[in-house]
Amino acid sequence: MIYRLCLSCSVVAANADTSHLDAEDELRVTAFLEAAGLLALVGEQDEAGYWDCDCCGWTQIGDPAQRWETM
Numbered sequence: 517m518i519y520r521l522c523l524s525c526s527v528v529a530a531n532a533d534t535s536h537l538d539a540e541d542e543l544r545v546t547a548f549l550e551a552a553g554l555l556a557l558v559g560e561q562d563e564a565g566y567w568d569c570d571c572c573g574w575t576q577i578g579d580p581a582q583r584w585e586t587m
């Protein structure tokens with residue numbers, strides 16, 4: 517299973533650092549990552565136009581998606 521995460525969520529997935537999130541997003545992001553289990557960064561994928569982060573749900577515009585694979 518591959519998830520597409522925004523850069524913000526990737527920081528949390530990589531470092532468990534949620535200091536840049538507000539309280540509501542922190543709850544959503546940590547709940548997603550707990551449910552997903554252990555994730556490994558696969559790489560970056562350029563997305564054309566809009567895409568939604570699988571983790572926080574925010575719509576991303578122009579930023580590459582970080583691809584994380586469940587282990």
Ligand SMILES: [Zn+2]
Nearest residue numbers: 522525569572
């Ligand atoms: Zn996100």
